[in-house]
Amino acid sequence: MQIPPPKHLSPFIRHYIFLESSKKEIRNVRLFSDGSTGLILSGDMNLYSSGSEEHMPLSFFYGALSSYKDFYSKGPFSLVAVVFQPYFLNLLVKASAKEVRDSIISVEDVLKNSFQRFQENLLNKITPLTVIRDLNIFFTELIIRENTSDYDFITAVQKYILQHKGSVSSKELENFTGYTERHLERKFDNYMGISPKKYSNIIRLHYFLSLMNKRKYNENLTALSCDAGYTDQSHLIREFKNNVGLTPKQYLKTENKMAVNFIEL
Structure with a gap:
């Protein structure tokens, strides 16, 4: 949902996602980059990082992802994912987004008990819409306390990239902003955690994903990749595998897409 x-x-939060599972067996899931940062809230989740076997905090922030992260869950769970506009995490954790790139940060380490009541409500099976309503109040009060004027510039550049579906060059961004490529990279490192080029590539890749899902792969890969702004099909496949860990056909065959960038393996 x-x-x-x-x-x-909406300038700070893209959307909320509520997920739950009553399954008792182990489930392998993958989160891959969509250019956003976010918050996972749960009161009962046993989530582990694949490879390191590290037990994830019940509630955690995640920074901008360079590619993807694999997890596995043990037993039933319910969670709310708050998908941020990329720069919102910078405001919450009071640190450069570059410093928390590819990181998992326990909510308690940053905001202490601020989210405890939301975790308890999820644990007690309070309806997700009620939890999300209360989160809207919490985030509204937080933003009122903060000076958010610094985000106007980065928001404008982000919208420009989104409007062009990621198919923008460094020169076009320089002309749009009036800043040099290096200055833009510093701004993006601080607020977004990734470079303008990386963010543009992710947006273009997700535009290709939307075309592929919408058309159910009835058209050949070359036509779809061309529509998404790729001139080299091999470049698309390489970029897709680097970011998603699958080929386009493998992704399309994935049955349980809990969100566009959160899938069960």
Whole structure:
């Protein structure tokens, strides 16, 4: 279930996602980059990082992802994912987004007990819409306390990239902003955690994903990749595998897409 935020929060929050599972067996899941940062809230989740076997905090922030992260869960769970606009995490954790890139950060380490009541409500099976309503109030009060004017510039550049579906060159961004490529990279490192080029590539890749899902792969890969702005099909496949860990055909055959960038393996 995906729920949009109220209009005044949309510059900071893309959407909420509620997920739950009653299955007792182990489930392998993958989160891959969509250019966003976010928050996972749960009161009962046993989630582990694949490879390191590290037990994830019940609630955690995740920074901008360079590619993908694999996890596995043990037993039933319910969670709310708050998908941020990329720069919102910078405001919450009071650190450069570059410093927390590819990182998992326990909510308690940053905001202490601020989210405890939300975790308890999820544990007590309070309806997700009620939890999300209360989160909207919490984030609204937080933003009122913060000076958010510094985000106007990065928001404008982000919108420009989104409007062009990621198919923008460094020169076009320089002309749009009036800043040099290096200055833009510093801004993006601080607020977004990734470079303008990397963010543009991710947006273009997700535009290709949307075309592929919409058309159910009835058209050949060359036509779809061309529509998404790729001139080299091999480049598309290489970029897809680097970011998603699968080929386009493997992704399309994945049955349980809990979100566009959160899939069960």
